[in-house]
Amino acid sequence: AKSRSESDWLVGINTTRALTALNSKGGGFFLTTAGRVQTPTLSILVEREQQIRAFVPKDFWEVHATFGAKAGEYEGKWFDEKLAEQKAAERGAEQRPERLWSKERAEEIVGECRGKTGEAHDEKKPARQLSPLLYDLTSLQREGNSRFGLSARRTLQIAQALYEKHKAITYPRTDSRYLPEDYLEVAKTTLENFSGTEYGEFSKTVLKNGWLKPTKRVFNSAKVSDHFAIIPTMQIPEKLDEIEMKVYAAIVRRFIAVFYPEAIYEVTNRITRVGEHAFRTDGKILKEAGWLAVYGKEAVEEGGGEEGKLLVPVAEGEKVKTVAILAEGLQTKPPARLTEATLLSAMEGAGKLIEDDALREAMGERGLGTPATRAATIETLISEEYVRRLGRELMPTAKAFGLFETLDALGIEILQSPEMTGEWEHKLKEIEHGRMKREDFMREIQKVAREIVEKARAFEDKDHVLRKLDFKDPQSGQEFEETLREYRTLDQRYAVRKVLAGRRIEAHEFLELLEKGTMGLVDGFRSRLGRPFSAGLKLGEGRKIELVVGEEEGTLDFTGQESLGQCPACGGRMFMSQLRYVCENSVAQPSTCTFKVSKKILNRDISVSEVQDLLKNGKTALLEKFISNKTRRPFSAFLMWKDGKVSFDFPPREPRKPKSAKTAKARAGAAA
Incomplete structure (x- = not known):
């Protein structure tokens, strides 16, 4: 335990300081944290996001038919019987038996089966489902x-x-x-x-x-x-x-x-043959609830599965008629982003990603992190702005991609994958069993930390181009390229820093600045004290990117702009500026009013219609997706004009459900 905590601290603190110093060379302070568990965990999210970005949807078709039997109608889906015999790993994730990659072929099958008679065959077998294990x-x-x-x-x-x-x-x-x-x-x-x-x-x-x-x-x-x-x-x-x-x-x-017997299902696999074509219908009926009974009626109904409906019975070899048939056009979907639930599973099973048997065994006992630290690791990634919550999904930010670009450029592979953690755990296990000396292990860790620091110190960004960008400089016509720290023209006569006030300026934001010269409120900046703030952006002297944190009184011209409504504080006209909605008297010389509404409140854009609603009624409708500064969780609230300022108003909470008589009785007995 001592070797684990010391090695984690030694590599984490030195890597963080080295990367932060490197990324802050151009000015400002850009905190770049890294660590033995944190960074490989982030790599799982980044790799999935890369898969999503690289995904190209493909059109495919499915053929759905309705068959009429003596006892009623049922649905069936065409499938390729030969492909169905292959294992999923052999045929590839997209090559599913029910998919047709040609519209003409799908319509051909429809034509060959429409109105024709088929023959149905059922195969029934029991299936058992054990209760889940106890919780860790x-x-x-x-x-x-x-x-x-x-x-x-x-x-x-x-x-x-x-x-x-x-x-x-x-x-x-x-x-x-x-x-x-x-x-x-x-x-x-x-x-x-x-x-x-x-x-x-x-x-x-x-x-x-x-x-x-x-x-x-x-x-x-x-x-x-x-x-x-x-x-x-x-x-x-x-x-x-x-x-x-x-x-x-x-x-x-x-x-x-966990003590209840397993749930038992009857699974029906019905194959309907129409000429040379096969259609599959699956049914799954819960016969004995077993442990599902503990979770109540809803769980029992869910336990029946999506195909839990009762299939109309057919006799073996019964002739059925194709009552209706159609080809449905669909598209393949990208892999889903990870949620906290699926990321926790990935962290727990990270050893499965490792090919080396010994390292996989070492990781198999722990995975990435421990049960007690995994939640903190995820929260750290969010608080350091490597990851953003989108509802229940976790999405890596530009800062996360920048971290791995930096590690790649420096040639630091040791923090980028579960293999490193696997090797680390393997050596710690050797120490535990007396097959390796703690001093030798710590000497290796010190060497790793020194190498990381030296690579960061010696790195020169000038010759390391990450990629060419697909837009040109409006003034010179030169194309742009991106390095770790800059966006610059190919002739290197014009360059701007990518990091400003602790925030990375993304390529699409730089393009907007080139085209418009200014940009509205942007989140994610940090003050010298580390406090988050929002600001506008503009191209200033020498076309350098500058922050716009306030608008000078007397400099705003609302000529030709339509008023949004009446100021609730002084009765003046309300207008929209670059950063906020303002009363004309609040920016006049001299100023006689203080009423202003930011265009972005707690990471949520406030629209013109919402401000007009506030000005007219004194209160907006219920607005969703504000992000709490304290918890980083989304919440909903009304905006209202009260006591001379705009504040939040929250909807009433739903009343708690009354306790059941049994629970109340049991608690009374326990108290006695």
């Missing part, structure tokens, strides 16, 4: 994100409160999904404790049917490290808020469900 922290965070929209950090905070404040669950910062083998009696007592609560009927069912057994799937000491899986304690909590109750309920239901 990472799986609980994934669930919190996918089901409740919680960040990994927020889920950890809630779990920590349930553990420390309410004493309702066991230690949450665990990487085990199993219980010790001597915990059978504790599990029994815990199940009995839920008698009389909303979970009582399910816990009683486990005990009554003798389902509490010492199975290795639940009780396995070999898979318990310092701490075991997250389960409820004997303390039934009181006064939980709504989201705490959701997380607690998820832990309780998972604990009870």
